[in-house]
Amino acid sequence: MKKIFIFITLLPVLVSFAQSGAIKGKVITNENEPLINANVIIIGTQLGVATLPDGTFEIKNVPFGKYTIEVSLIGYGKKKISLLLTAKTKPVTIILTEEAIQSEQIVVSAGKYEQRVQDLSVSTAVLTPDNLSRKNYLTFDGALRFVPGVQMNLEQVSIRGSNGYSKGAGARVLVAVNGIPLYSGDTGDIVWELIPVADIERIEIIKGPASSLYGSTAIGGVINIITRSSVKNPVTHFSSYIGAYDKPAYDIWKWNNNTRFFYGVELTHSNSVNNLSYTFSLKKFDNMGYRQNDYAKRYLGYLKLNYDFTSKNHLSFFADFLNMNRGNFLYWKDSRNALVPKDEDNGNTVKSNRLFTGLIYHHSFNKDFSAEFKSSFYHTKFAGYGIELTTSTADLFRNELLTNINLSDSFVLTSGVETSYSIISSNIFKSPNFFGLGAYAQGVWKVNPNLSLTLGLRYDYMKLDTLKSANAAAPKAGLNYKITKDFILRASLGTGFRAPTPSEVFTTAAVSGGIDVKSNPDLKAETSISFEAGAIYNYSKNLLFDLAFYQNEYKNFIEPVLTNEAKIQFINLSRARIQGVELNADWFLVPGELKMKAGYNYMWTRDLEKNTAMKYRPLNSVSAQLQYSPYPFEFGIDFRYMSKVEEIDFNLTQPPIALVIDGDKRVPIYVTDISVGYSFLLNTVPAKIYLNAKNIFNYNYVEFIGNIAPIRNYSFSFEIFL
Amino acid sequence: MKKIFVAIVTLALFSLIAGCDKGIEPEPIKTGVTGFSGKVTFIGNWPADIKRTHVVLFKNAITTSADFFPPNLSFVIDSIPYRTTSFTYNSVDNNFIPLFTLAPGDYKYLVVAQSKTDVLSLNRKDWFIVGIYNVGNDQSKPKTLTILDREMTTGVDIIVDFNNPPPQPPM
Numbered sequence: 037m038k039k040i041f042i043f044i045t046l047l048p049v050l051v052s053f054a055q056s057g058a059i060k061g062k063v064i065t066n067e068n069e070p071l072i073n074a075n076v077i078i079i080g081t082q083l084g085v086a087t088l089p090d091g092t093f094e095i096k097n098v099p100f101g102k103y104t105i106e107v108s109l110i111g112y113g114k115k116k117i118s119l120l121l122t123a124k125t126k127p128v129t130i131i132l133t134e135e136a137i138q139s140e141q142i143v144v145s146a147g148k149y150e151q152r153v154q155d156l157s158v159s160t161a162v163l164t165p166d167n168l169s170r171k172n173y174l175t176f177d178g179a180l181r182f183v184p185g186v187q188m189n190l191e192q193v194s195i196r197g198s199n200g201y202s203k204g205a206g207a208r209v210l211v212a213v214n215g216i217p218l219y220s221g222d223t224g225d226i227v228w229e230l231i232p233v234a235d236i237e238r239i240e241i242i243k244g245p246a247s248s249l250y251g252s253t254a255i256g257g258v259i260n261i262i263t264r265s266s267v268k269n270p271v272t273h274f275s276s277y278i279g280a281y282d283k284p285a286y287d288i289w290k291w292n293n294n295t296r297f298f299y300g301v302e303l304t305h306s307n308s309v310n311n312l313s314y315t316f317s318l319k320k321f322d323n324m325g326y327r328q329n330d331y332a333k334r335y336l337g338y339l340k341l342n343y344d345f346t347s348k349n350h351l352s353f354f355a356d357f358l359n360m361n362r363g364n365f366l367y368w369k370d371s372r373n374a375l376v377p378k379d380e381d382n383g384n385t386v387k388s389n390r391l392f393t394g395l396i397y398h399h400s401f402n403k404d405f406s407a408e409f410k411s412s413f414y415h416t417k418f419a420g421y422g423i424e425l426t427t428s429t430a431d432l433f434r435n436e437l438l439t440n441i442n443l444s445d446s447f448v449l450t451s452g453v454e455t456s457y458s459i460i461s462s463n464i465f466k467s468p469n470f471f472g473l474g475a476y477a478q479g480v481w482k483v484n485p486n487l488s489l490t491l492g493l494r495y496d497y498m499k500l501d502t503l504k505s506a507n508a509a510a511p512k513a514g515l516n517y518k519i520t521k522d523f524i525l526r527a528s529l530g531t532g533f534r535a536p537t538p539s540e541v542f543t544t545a546a547v548s549g550g551i552d553v554k555s556n557p558d559l560k561a562e563t564s565i566s567f568e569a570g571a572i573y574n575y576s577k578n579l580l581f582d583l584a585f586y587q588n589e590y591k592n593f594i595e596p597v598l599t600n601e602a603k604i605q606f607i608n609l610s611r612a613r614i615q616g617v618e619l620n621a622d623w624f625l626v627p628g629e630l631k632m633k634a635g636y637n638y639m640w641t642r643d644l645e646k647n648t649a650m651k652y653r654p655l656n657s658v659s660a661q662l663q664y665s666p667y668p669f670e671f672g673i674d675f676r677y678m679s680k681v682e683e684i685d686f687n688l689t690q691p692p693i694a695l696v697i698d699g700d701k702r703v704p705i706y707v708t709d710i711s712v713g714y715s716f717l718l719n720t721v722p723a724k725i726y727l728n729a730k731n732i733f734n735y736n737y738v739e740f741i742g743n744i745a746p747i748r749n750y751s752f753s754f755e756i757f758l
Numbered sequence: 759m760k761k762i763f764v765a766i767v768t769l770a771l772f773s774l775i776a777g778c779d780k781g782i783e784p785e786p787i788k789t790g791v792t793g794f795s796g797k798v799t800f801i802g803n804w805p806a807d808i809k810r811t812h813v814v815l816f817k818n819a820i821t822t823s824a825d826f827f828p829p830n831l832s833f834v835i836d837s838i839p840y841r842t843t844s845f846t847y848n849s850v851d852n853n854f855i856p857l858f859t860l861a862p863g864d865y866k867y868l869v870v871a872q873s874k875t876d877v878l879s880l881n882r883k884d885w886f887i888v889g890i891y892n893v894g895n896d897q898s899k900p901k902t903l904t905i906l907d908r909e910m911t912t913g914v915d916i917i918v919d920f921n922n923p924p925p926q927p928p929m
Contacts, residue, residue, distance in 0.1 A: 285780050372784040598828070692832045692858035703781045736781035744782065 057121055059095045061128035063087045063107055066166065067264075068271050068722060068757040071132060074109040079116070092127075107132065114628025115667040131715055131722045133166050133665075147478070147490075148215065148249055148450045149440045157490050157514025157528045159185070159243040159570055159584045159618070165236045170663075170672060170711055172277050172728045172753040174298060174323060177228040180259070181707075182659050182674055184635025185243050185618050189652050189739045191228060195243050196586060197614040197639050198256025200652040201740045202596050202606070208256030208534060210246070213354070214263055215438075216394045219253055220416040221430030221458030222465055224537035230358045230390055232338040234273060234304040234317050237264045243618075244586060245532035245566045248492040248512035251454070251474045255532035255564055263354070264306070266313035266342050272758040273304040279751025281326040285734050289375050291328050298323040298751070304338075315340040326747050327375040329363035329382050348400040356392040361385070364422060367742030371698035374736070374744045381422065388418035404442035411435045428462035451477040458538075465542040466555075468501030472535070478512075490514035490528070498535045498561070501542075506561050508533040522574035532564040536594055540606040554603040562592040562608065578624035588614045593643075595651070598687035611644040614653075634660040643683075651685065652740070654678040654705075670713035670726075678705040684741055696742040705737045705745075723756040790908030792860055795848030798870055798889065802920030804841050807874045811838040811888075812854060813847060813916065816867040819900060820927035823882040833860050838870075848910070862907040867900050870918050883929050889918035897924035 063074040070091025077084030078095065080103075087093045095105075100121050105128075108114045112132035119128060153160055161183050173179050180186045180193060187194045189201040198208040211218045211226045218226060239261050246254040278299040284290055300321030307314060317338040325331045340354040364384035368374045376382075392414045400406040412434045420426040436454035443449055456472040478492030492512045499505040512530030519525060536559040543553045570584035592608035599605050616639035623632045637657045641650035649655075656679040664671045680702055689699030709730045716723055727750075734748040798813060813835035820826055836852040838845045849860055870889035873879055891914060893899040905911055 286784055288784050370785065371782065372787075374782070374784065687829055690829070691861035692828055692855070694859040694861075695857075698785050701782050701785075703779075706779070706781075735779065736783070738782065 055123075056097050056099045057123060057125065059098055059103070059105065059119070059121060059125070059128070061093055061130060062091045063093065063109075063130045063132060064091050064722065065112075066131060066133055066722070066724075066757065067267075067273070069267065069269070071109055071112070074107055074112075074132065076105055076107050076130075079104045079106050108628065113665060116628075117667055129717055129720060129722065130667075134164055147480070148438060148452070149448065151480075154518070154524055154572060155488060155516055157488075157516050157526045158246075158568060159526075159582070159586075161185075161241040161243065161620075163239040163241070165233070165238070168233055168236065169275070169724070169753070169755060170670065170713060170726060171674070171709065172279070172711075172726055172751050174300070174321070175228040176231040176233055179239075180241075182661060182676055183241060184620050184657070184659050185637045186241065187654070187657065187678070190743060191226070193226065193259070194653075195241070195257035196588070196616060196618070196637070197641050197650065197653045198588075200595060200650060202540075207253055209259060210250050210254035210257070211259045211261070212250075213261045213356075213392075213394065214352070214396060214410075215260060216396075216410055216412045216436075217250070217253065217434065218392060218414070219432075220390075220414060221432030221470070222416065222428045222460045222462060222537070223539040224253065227358065227360075227388075227390060229321075229332075229334055229336065229360060230356055230392060231261060232263065232317060232336070232340075232354075232356055234275070234302055234319070235263045235315055235338065235340060237262045243584070244528065244568050245512075245530055245564060245588070247508075247510040247532035247534075247564075248494045248530050249450075249476055249478060251476075251494060251496055251510075252472070252498070252508075252533060252535045252561075255534040255562070263340060264315070266308055266344070267306045267315075268308060270305070270307040272306075273755065274302070274758070275753065275755035276301045277751050277753035279728070279749055281746070282734060282748040282750070284326075284375060284747055285736055288372055291373075291376050296324045296326050298749075302336075311344040313342045313344075325363065325365075326749070327365050327377070327744070329377050329384065330365040332360065332362040334361075335359045350398050352394075352396040352398075354394050356390075358388075358390045360388050360390075364420060365743070367696045367699065368744065369697070371701055384420070384422035386418055386420045388416070390417075391415040406440050408438045408440075409436070410438065426462075426464045428460065428465060430458055430460045430462075432456065432458040446482040448480045449477065450479075451475075460538055464544060464553075465538045466501075466544075468538045468542055470501070470538060471499045473497045486518040488516045490516075492530075496533070496535075500535065500538065503541070503557060506535060508535075508561060508563065524572045525569075526571070527567075527569045529567050530565075532566060533561050534594070535561045536606065540594060543606075552603045554599065554605040556605050556607060559594065559606055560592045560608050562590055562594050564591070565589045578627055580622045582618075582620040584618045586614075586616050586618070590614075596685075598685070598693065609643055609645055612650055613642045613644055614650070615640045629666055630662075630664045632660070632662045634658070649682040651683045652681050653683075654681050668715040670711070670715075672709075672711040672713075674709040674711075676705065676707050680704045689741055699741040701738070702741070703737050705739075706733070706735050707737075707745075708732050718756060721756060721758055723754070726753045727751075728753070791850055791910055792862055792905060792908055793849035794860075794903060794905060794911040794914045796846075796912065796914030796916065798838060798845045798847065798916045798918060800843050800845075800918045800920070804920065805872070808840055808872050809874055809876055810878070811840070811870065811872045812836070813838075814869055814871050815860075815865050815903070816869075817863075817865055819867045820882075823929055825927075826882040826885070827880060832865060833858055850910075860905060862905050865903045865905065868903050868914065868916070869900075869924075870916055887924055887926055888920065889916045890924045891916050892924075897922065 063071045072089045074087040076093045083095050085093050085095050102120050104118045106116045107130045115130050168179055181188050185196050192201055193209045195209050207224050242258040246258045281296040302319035304317040319336040321334050323332045337357040342352045344350045364386050365377050366381045369376045369378050394412040397409045414432040417429045434456045438452035441449045453475045458470045461467045474496040476494035480490050482488045494510045497507045510531050514528040517525045541559050542555050544555050566588045568586040573581045590612040593612040594606055595609055596604050596606050618637045620635040641653040643650050658677040660675045662673045688695045711728045713726045729750050731748045737745050815833040817830050817832050834854040835847045836854045868891035869887045871885045871887050873885050875884050890897050891901050893901045
């Protein structure tokens, strides 16, 4: 019957040509990894096969002619290609890109063990690396600007309003690589350039306090970067980009007649020898900057080793080194000289070296009990050349022992202890040391297939140099209830805390224009109580909604203020409150080809002492991304909006101090980016090119006073997998 | 195809909003000078050991000791020499703290203050108010000084009568 049907279907073709052949090819990932069990069908016929373990396929006895074949695999975007089958037709190579359509397919380890997104009790977003290469973000933080609920104030990340801006001193979002925190021992800042973008498998973003598992810095949320797992076959990835900034929107802003370029080149190689797999990467990326004295010259080296002792035990080691030499643009001269620094700051530079290493040993005792030991060392050294020489060297050591036990089929217990110790030698933070000890336990009880409860508690002890020691307990409770498989409710209630960083307590340095930073040894740890209720609704297999209400109450919230002595000092605000609602939608309009993501966040923030909005927090923000991928092309439009922030550091912008002239100039943010990509084979090797235009309307805005954000720029990038 | 069209149009609409506006613009060039000027006249004998005497401008009246400092403290005129009988000043030539710039607006408390400390003190208790820019020669009724954009407000005169000191704001 089947043969008769095929005969009838292909009759016209048979009549025309009366000759047949085979369509052969291979289906691979972006990283040249073969994909098994991908479905390959000839559209309009019943002919099709599944790919073999090496990714190859062959559809035999196909009459010569013109066909469109469609390749699909769960978790990957569909691809269609057209070909003309003749006696000379060569095998085709088809590249599939990872694409999670529904939450049930996304697995995250944000809870310190692997869970599906649909089982979590907190809001979570997951980014995949194709997002990074498609947009050619110059540094990792560029991708975060388009995540709903995530805001970047220059280099400082904020999740649902957790952070304002404090020149990198003290973060409320924990950034981790494979669960190992990446904050420096002195300022507690995140250096985005250090992140090994070429080795990223996925990025998990927990939008809400996670102190009950991760401790102090996670009071505002967690960004956990998961690196790729071991490869079986050698993979070499080469990428390069070059771009340039357009002319400023106003002639008066033009400060240089030369085109301002940015460029980078990166080579990554992965392979395995018996049980040892390795990845190494070298990268150089420079940016001349669109502003005067805002250049950056950077080298990044990355090495990762993984050794499988047995199928149950493995050891991973990674080392990440960054050398950076950059100009230090603090504030514009004034709005008529918006791309030029203040005269006294012009020529300021910062030189830094950073080495981040981590060691992870995983041991599975049996299917129900596993343990992981994580050890890390983060060395940072910088020298700032400006009004005065500022130097700091910090060494941060961390150790963590983590266990996961399935106490029954329905109860998972995650527990661990961790220690951290940092030594600082600095002429601006004094030379304090820090010791921290934490212990945590979290149980997830699956009451029935539809209901799971989470209960967790973490205790921390902290001692910052000569200051009185502090301790904190952070309990948390969560709930996940699946009304149907497509409608899932979640809720969580917990407390968080954050110890002040050495830089917030001890900094004594000149900033600019006669303004000094003053130390505050009386600074206390801040605490929070947070609540979130949310829902995921899969309207159809191609349309997903995620809605969340959240409220965070802070006590002793740490913020920089201008004191009566005209000095900047970090102090404890008595109380602050953040309330909001966030709605996200993922819509696959044409599965495999056209998808749209959109998010809206309404956020009401209040300094309850002054009854004013909190600084640098927008009331409304919107992001929308549209991606159309008719193979081998990709087209993307990305748009984001943030309402004008109500409160800024007015003390720095208004008389009598007026350190930043015209510094209160701020506007709503509208940014539109477009990208075009093309995939092709370069002698059977998959390659891609991308053209990007960012801030296409050349819209001028600031994320922080006196700092115009990047003006319109264009870039061309190229990558190849050998 | 219809879905693609709708999606592109939706996003294009958002983008168009952005395209209509250029965002932050350079501030136009300003001409003229924003400031104030006047004369301080001293009556009676100067107290002993006075180390510094300044005309000091505040945005609002001093109700707590914290109001004695920025941001309420808005401008300070150069120190007036000891035992001077009259002193003519203007905020352009006599700006004691170059870091301070004067913004247009209403200022509700302009005084002459003296201190006996060798170095400039920022403690409220180290200062004594000896004269107030006032209404109808009544030292208890401060007069609001209005500063206009790119205009020099003249005639901002203050009489300091050492025999009749004004009421002191809270320490």
